Amino acid sequence: MELTPIAKVIKEKGLRKGWVAEKAEVAPGTLSMIISGKSKPTIEVAIRLGRVLDKSVEELFGHLVP
Secondary structure, eight states: OOOOHHHHHHHHHTOOHHHHHHHHTOOHHHHHHHHHTSSOOOHHHHHHHHHHHTOOHHHHHGGGOO
């Protein structure tokens, strides 16, 4: 299974999912669902994740836009 862009960034940066969830103020379970592609983030969550990961929303979630 191919990693989602956000999963690739987290892996490349060597970050723990729990740390990312805490810094982005997202429940760990919600972050896991977003990382796996089973759930789409709200725009607010996408922006917070982009800030934490130092990436644009488009870089992390652009693949979700048709």
